[in-house]
Amino acid sequence: MSDSLSYFRQNRLPHIWCPGCGHGTVTGSLVRAIARLGLDKNKVIVVSGIGCSSRAPGYLDFDTLHTAHGRALAFATGIKLSRPDLKVIVMTGDGDCTAIGGNHFIHAARRNIDITTIVMNNNIYGMTSGQYSPMTPKGMLGTTAPYGTVERSFDLANLAIAAGATYVARGTAYHAPLLIDVMEKALLNKGFSVVEAITQCPTYMGRKNKLGTAVEMLNWFKERAVNVKAAAAMSPDKLEGKFTIGELYNKSEPEFTAEYSALVEQVRRKFDTFQGGVRECAQNSD
């Protein structure tokens, strides 16, 4: 535990999250995964966008970047391409990642850039007090869905896999040990990794939808989550109303910044007579 604590900016605590919120559990799980790997604090960069989830980096003792809504992955792409030696982690939420940031999400996955993305999915916009998100299940209530949303929600894991992510896992704030395990593997994957961490928002999602207290919401996760390994042996009937957790995808593919660095080496060998200063430019197209 002391190892994990040393990764926090303890003077920034307590955090701003509501009583019962699951974001602390997810942040704690990430820090424990980092502690298990013994990552060098000076070589980890944590980037976030806007929303409840995105306040997490402020509490972590790394170089931390709290960016604009939806754009964390684009900022993180600049950092990782510039310094491939750094471990870059993005902490984002369901609205930040899948609505306003959806385009950056699929393109980061497509590039297979070595960024570990933790999506804290509470199925709602918490910071702006309870509007429905692209991850709000159909029929559920939000302040902008007073009669229940008629929109379909994303399957985030399948979206990530289809777009090219090479490590994809799902867990919940109830299953913290599993979260730590999959986050550790996500951090080790040399490529774009996504961990969807389902968390409870008792203040807005819970209250608006009469889901009860934080404990009741956690029990809801416990009752409906099925490990993907167990699910493989279950009939569709038995899986009705359930969702899978655990490691959903893990495949090694060429990583973007490594590929670019290799390209740079190749080009430099070709132009190794360059001495610095203003370069000759052979041609330019119109």
Next chain:
Amino acid sequence: MPNAKLMQGNEACTLGALAAGLDFYAGYPITPSTEIAELCAEELPKIGGKFIQMEDEIGSIAAIIGASLTGRKTMTATSGPGFSLMQENIGYAGITEVPIVIINVQRVGPSTGQPTSLAQGDVMQARWGTHGDHPVVVLAPGNVKECFELTVKAFNIAEDLRVPVIVLTDEVIGHMREKVVLPEPGSLKISKRKAPTNPAGYKPYEADLDGGVPLMAAFGQGYRYHVTGLFHDETGFPSNKSDVTDRMLRRLMRKVEKAEPQMRDYFEESAHDCEILVVAFGSSAMSSLSAVRQARAQGIKAGLFRPKTIWPFPEETLRAYAAKAKRVIVPEMNLGQIALEVERVIRNGAPVERLGKVNGELFKPEEILSVIMGGKQ
């Protein structure tokens, strides 16, 4: 002349950026700026730099801000629609004080407008496009050589002041070819942001309240600090205290205002004793200069004032040149943007005549000459 080359404005901007130390470029294709991205894609790998084509212009500016935080000199280039998309993150770079350079090769707007035609309609957007008061510097080259020079200057200002700097060119300046004599490598003044030397006690946003610039640590060097687009105190962590907000915003604005005399850059011809002063920038100023010379040849005391730094506007200098003028004419490829600033600056002086053109075609010198001559030509 070994360094004399025939080149386009877009190429000159790129070579200027490389001479200034550009080593990271992110961008999205858009006419008429794309040559800048193409040349960066080709040149940056040769020097171990990085190029990435992002999924849109929002991602492009985000990526260069991220890369700049790791200590690199970064740039993007775009035109109207892309520049509109970048606005939110221009404010982000302003409040977080991350140096970046943006080349905006203007085209006719609004919206998709006329992608391949000339306009100068982004003067006000370049200054006020993002929400809230914010620091920004805008430079406007008037020819191909200045594309090189002012891009170097843009990087230097960005590094010295930790502000976003916009190089505002246009379709004609960007695509026009001229002979440029490139400076000898090593002869240029190149700035580099001031960095702290010790992580202990580092306060990332500690600076003299009278326009001071804080020391900037690069990410990944052990400083472990926080950067946010929320108002923050000297430590970099968010604060919603009213005095912190007030102090910080005033310092950000003062930073640019205080440096204005050192940054100020302009061109004038025959302006010191003119009775008719033409104020123009960028490609409009090329036609204006020709018109002023023709007027002088006919014995008319006309002069040209061409600001190169347009934000902050060189108001003291303009006021001095306009002091004796009986008329002030402002030709520009919009319906009156820089004219608003000219009117403000010389509000008790000569009347300002706006000469706007928005059909996508460059001014002919005769159009401006005719106005100088009072329509009598």
